[in-house]
Amino acid sequence: MTKTQATLGLLNKKFLTATNKGVHKAGFYVVGKVQDSIAGREAEKTSVDTGQFLNSIPNDSDMSKFLISVIKTDLGYPIFLELGTTRITARPHFGNTAAREQKRVKEIIQEKIGRVK
Numbered sequence: 181m182t183k184t185q186a187t188l189g190l191l192n193k194k195f196l197t198a199t200n201k202g203v204h205k206a207g208f209y210v211v212g213k214v215q216d217s218i219a220g221r222e223a224e225k226t227s228v229d230t231g232q233f234l235n236s237i238p239n240d241s242d243m244s245k246f247l248i249s250v251i252k253t254d255l256g257y258p259i260f261l262e263l264g265t266t267r268i269t270a271r272p273h274f275g276n277t278a279a280r281e282q283k284r285v286k287e288i289i290q291e292k293i294g295r296v297k
Contacts, residue, residue, distance in 0.1 A: 194296045200247055202292030206285040207249025211239050213281050214251060217273040222280070224271045227261050 213222070218234045220226025228234050236253040251274070264270030 191296065195293065196247075198292045198296045199289060202289035203247050203249050205292065206288040207251060208239065209288060210249075210251050210277060210281055210285065211237055214273055214277045215239075217277050222273075222277070224273055224276055225269075227258075227271050227273065233258055233261070 214237055215234060216222050217224050218227045218237070220228065233253065233255060236255045236258075237251065258273075260268070261271045262274055263272070
C-alpha cells in the first residue's frame with residue numbers, strides 16, 4: 181500500500197465517522213423539534229393531553245447504527261394524529277418537522293464533515 185492509499189483510507193474513515201456523528205447529532209436535533217411540534221410550539225396544533233405521546237419520543241440515538249438515526253414512538257395511536265381520521269384533523273408532527281428541518285439537518289451533517297482534516 182502506498183502512502184497516498186494509506187492517507188486516502190484514513191481520510192475516508194474520518195469522513196465516514198464524521199458523517200455518522202453528524203447524522204446522529206441531526207437526529208437529536210430533530211427529536212427536539214418533533215417534541216416542540218407535539219407540545220404546540222410549532223405550526224401544528226398541540227397534541228399534549230396526558231404527555232404520554234410527548235414523552236414517548238426518545239431523545240437518544242443508537243450510535244451503533246451506522247448513518248441511521250431513527251425518530252419514532254412505540255405508541256399505537258400517534259399514527260392517527262399524524263394522518264388524521266374521519267373525526268380529527270391531521271397533526272403531522274413527524275412529516276411537517278422533517279420537511280421544515282431538512283435544510284438544518286443537512287447543515288448539521290455538513291458542519292461535522294467540514295471539520296475532517
